[in-house]
Every structure is written in C-alpha cells, then in structure tokens.
Amino acid sequence: MKLSAREDASQLASIDDRIMPLINIVFLLLIFFLVAGVIREVEPVDVDPPRSMVEGESEVAPLTIYVSADGHFALGDDVLTDDAFNVAVTEAVLTDPEQAIRIVADRNVDSTKVITVLETLRSAGASRVKLTTQMQAAP
Structure with a gap:
C-alpha cells in the first residue's frame, strides 16, 4: 500500500511537531548547566590543601x-x-x-x-x- 505525497508530508510534520518540544528542553537544559555550572581553575597537579x-x-x-x-x-x-x-x-x-x-x-x-x-x-x-x-x- 503506497501512501500519497500529501500523507507522507503530514506524517513528517507530525513527527516534527512531537520532536520540537524535546529539542527545546534539551537546549534549555544545556543553557542552564552552562550558566549554573561552577567554572574554576584546573590545577596542574592534584592538590588538596590543608x-x-x-x-x-x-x-x-x-x-x-x-x-x-x-x-x-x-x-x-x-x-x-x-x-x-x-x-x-x-x-x-x-x-x-x-x-x-x-x-x-x-x-x-x-x-x-x-x-x-x-x-x-x-x-x-x-x-x-x-x-x-x-x-x-x-x-
């Protein structure tokens, strides 16, 4: 059974509509962790001060x-x-x-x-x- 071009386009649009919120959430999480993360200087040798x-x-x-x-x-x-x-x-x-x-x-x-x-x-x-x-x- 062959689907028409219009049905293929509507299925692709349906998949895009379901994936777009997921992509938005992933980017928002990425931005959150970039902003909230602690950036500190990396020491050249492993040191644990007293x-x-x-x-x-x-x-x-x-x-x-x-x-x-x-x-x-x-x-x-x-x-x-x-x-x-x-x-x-x-x-x-x-x-x-x-x-x-x-x-x-x-x-x-x-x-x-x-x-x-x-x-x-x-x-x-x-x-x-x-x-x-x-x-x-x-x-």
Whole structure:
C-alpha cells in the first residue's frame, strides 16, 4: 500500500511537531548547566590543601606554586622537576621581587618540600608569600 505525497508530508510534520518540544528542553537544559555550572581553575597537579578555621580572602597572585602530595612542583600551569623549578622560581621572583606569591601545597605533602620552596623563594628575594588553605566547616 503506497501512501500519497500529501500523507507522507503530514506524517513528517507530525513527527516534527512531537520532536520540537524535546529539542527545546534539551537546549534549555544545556543553557542552564552552562550558566549554573561552577567554572574554576584546573590545577596542574592534584592538590588538596590543608583545612583552616581562619577566615580570610585569598587574593589572586600573579605567581602560584603548587606542591602535590607526592612532591611534584608546578609553577603556574607548568609541572617542573626540582632543578627546573628552582631556576624558574628564581627567574620569576627576580623580575618582580614585590609580587604576591601563593603556595598551594597538599595537606599530605612532606613539610620539608614546603620548606624547600620557602627557602628557594627567600634566597631569590621574594617578600610576599602566602600559603593557601581551605576553609573548614565549624564543628
């Protein structure tokens, strides 16, 4: 049984009428999640900072140093070896010794790694260094 061209067109129009609301809903959901989603900076190494009860705003620093739990260093978005890290930090600090420097260290990192970073910054002449922590919920 062959359908006429007019019946084919009416069936296609019927299918379009049923799909159009679904397409609208999908686009509205897409826009909702784009607007409602939290966009945050992706850290070059996996870091979970220690918790703190102190309230305070963390200012955006032009130079951010990351220290992962396994002792890897990152300067900005670049993961570096120990020697390359020391050279890069020294060069970055020498360009502007008064710039704010933020250290984001994992809570499980060996403290000697953080001390090494602080000593490198001190020897390079850095004067404004801040250690980043996460706000802990009140007990």
